[in-house]
Amino acid sequence: MKIKTLLLSIFIIFFFNNCKKNQDSIVKENYLDFSKRDDQFTGGIKMIPITTPIGTFKVWTKTVGNNPTIKVLLLHGGPGLTHECFESFDGFFPNQSIKYIYYDQLGSYYSDQPNDNRLWTNERFVEEVEQVRKALKLDNTNFYLLGQSWGGILAMEYALKYQKNLKGLIISNMMASAPEYNKYAEEVLGPQLSPEVFNQIKTFEKNKDYTNPKYTELLFKYYYTEHILRKPIEEWPESINRAFKHINPNVYVFMQGPSEFGITGNATLKNWDIKSKLKSITIPTLAIGAKYDTMDPEHMKWIANEVQNGRFLFCPNGSHLSQYDDPQNYFTGVIKFLHDVDSGNFNNK
Numbered sequence: 001m002k003i004k005t006l007l008l009s010i011f012i013i014f015f016f017n018n019c020k021k022n023q024d025s026i027v028k029e030n031y032l033d034f035s036k037r038d039d040q041f042t043g044g045i046k047m048i049p050i051t052t053p054i055g056t057f058k059v060w061t062k063t064v065g066n067n068p069t070i071k072v073l074l075l076h077g078g079p080g081l082t083h084e085c086f087e088s089f090d091g092f093f094p095n096q097s098i099k100y101i102y103y104d105q106l107g108s109y110y111s112d113q114p115n116d117n118r119l120w121t122n123e124r125f126v127e128e129v130e131q132v133r134k135a136l137k138l139d140n141t142n143f144y145l146l147g148q149s150w151g152g153i154l155a156m157e158y159a160l161k162y163q164k165n166l167k168g169l170i171i172s173n174m175m176a177s178a179p180e181y182n183k184y185a186e187e188v189l190g191p192q193l194s195p196e197v198f199n200q201i202k203t204f205e206k207n208k209d210y211t212n213p214k215y216t217e218l219l220f221k222y223y224y225t226e227h228i229l230r231k232p233i234e235e236w237p238e239s240i241n242r243a244f245k246h247i248n249p250n251v252y253v254f255m256q257g258p259s260e261f262g263i264t265g266n267a268t269l270k271n272w273d274i275k276s277k278l279k280s281i282t283i284p285t286l287a288i289g290a291k292y293d294t295m296d297p298e299h300m301k302w303i304a305n306e307v308q309n310g311r312f313l314f315c316p317n318g319s320h321l322s323q324y325d326d327p328q329n330y331f332t333g334v335i336k337f338l339h340d341v342d343s344g345n346f347n348n349k
Contacts, residue, residue: 024097031065031097039063048135050106050128052119059103060110061132064090067099070342071142072170073132074102076243077149079120080251082109085148087239088323092331098338103132105154109246120254120268126158133165140167144338148172149320150256156274156281163283168341170334172288173320175299176306177273182262184296189227190261197222201261210258219260227294230318230325237324281307284346286337290318290326309346311337 034040044063049056062083072093074086083102093100104110106119106128133143143166147155152174159169175181190198197218204215220233229236257267264270285307289300297314304312313333318326340346 027067027097031067031094031099033066037063037066046135048132050131052106052124052128054114054116054118057106057112057114059106059112059128059132060108061104061136062102063099063136064102065094065097065099067097067142069142070098070144070338071136071138072098072100072144072146072338073129073136073138074100075129075145075147075151075154076103076105076108077151078108078247078252079105079125079150079255080107080248081150082243082246084239084243084246085321086323088237088327089331092327092335096335096339098335101136107248107251109248113248115250117250117254120251122153122157122269122272125154126161129154129158130162130165133162138165140165142167144168144170144341146170146172146334147174148323149174150269153269153272156278159281159283159285160274160277163281166283168338168346169281169283169285170288170337171285171300171303173290173293173295173300173322175295176275176278176303177299178263178269178271179273180275180299181295182264182270184299185262185294188296189223189294192226193222205259205261205264208258223260227292227319229321230292240321240324275306278303278306279308282309284337284341285310286313286334287311288313288315288322288330288333290315290320290322292319293322294320311346313337 034044039046046061047058048061050059074083076083076085083104086102089100105125107113145155145158145166152171155169155171156176159166201215201218204210204212209215225231225233229240255268257263257265257270285304287300287304287310289295289297289312291297301312304310315322315326315329318330322330
């Protein structure tokens with residue numbers, strides 16, 4: 001009897017392993033097959049209508065690959081930057097048969113850019129993401145949301161309202177409190193600069209001289225190359241240079257403010273803080289922090305422990321754009337998270 005039970009167990013394990021291998025093989029074989037998709041003739045691009053309180057506009061999306069159980073919607077930073085910050089994903093996700101969707105939020109370069117500040121609120125952006133989800137037919141059997149920087153704010157806000165629609169959440173390089181982000185910038189990152197450079201930068205900001213070329217030069221030379229993307233400016237990827245070129249300054253300044261040392265001035269995100277709400281997030285969540293990030297990596301670790309089903313990914317060589325300056329650690333961790341959740345083997349380690 002015991003031998004029969006053992007043989008049956010072995011057969012079941014063998015059967016399901018083979019089924020999984022066959023399913024994985026089918027996904028890989030059909031990953032780039034657009035023939036059964038309604039966006040074949042546009043190469044995956046869809047302009048999705050978005051209803052807002054002041055009218056209907058269109059946002060740009062581009063879907064890459066096919067995978068029925070892993071579909072990752074990418075929320076870019078800024079606000080007002082573009083999907084171009086994620087173009088390094090092309091070098092990693094296809095090899096793992098991960099379906100992913102580039103998306104320019106309303107106001108960003110490839111989408112409509114209405115000039116009305118009433119549109120730039122967290123609440124409206126959350127509803128925009130929900131409309132994009134419905135248009136792309138994403139649901140909790142396949143829908144992962146990855147938000148980086150401001151996109152991390154948007155991803156957290158979306159999860160707080162609509163986590164029932166999500167299979168997994170990835171918060172990349174974004175703290176859950178703007179005041180704590182400001183404190184980290186002022187008290188930790190700023191003083192790491194030479195006193196001369198830091199004082200010059202603070203003088204420009206005190207005088208609100210944000211458009212001064214010298215201010216921009218100091219930021220790029222001494223701050224951005226340490227904490228945004230850890231490469232000499234001349235070695236920055238062309239996709240990042242394009243994203244900076246395409247930024248919508250109106251949206252960015254209205255929500256984030258003109259300073260790079262935190263969220264300042266009259267920016268609408270200045271007092272944003274959802275730390276007390278994170279415990280209500282129950283879906284599998286990955287929080288990503290980096291050693292040289294503008295965001296405190298210890299805070300990102302705290303987020304992973306604060307949500308009910310979290311995991312922390314640390315990028316020891318990375319900064320704010322860890323997908324570019326620490327890609328091996330970044331993508332290894334993200335891909336493992338996606339596969340672990342998809343296979344039902346996710347835990348918080």
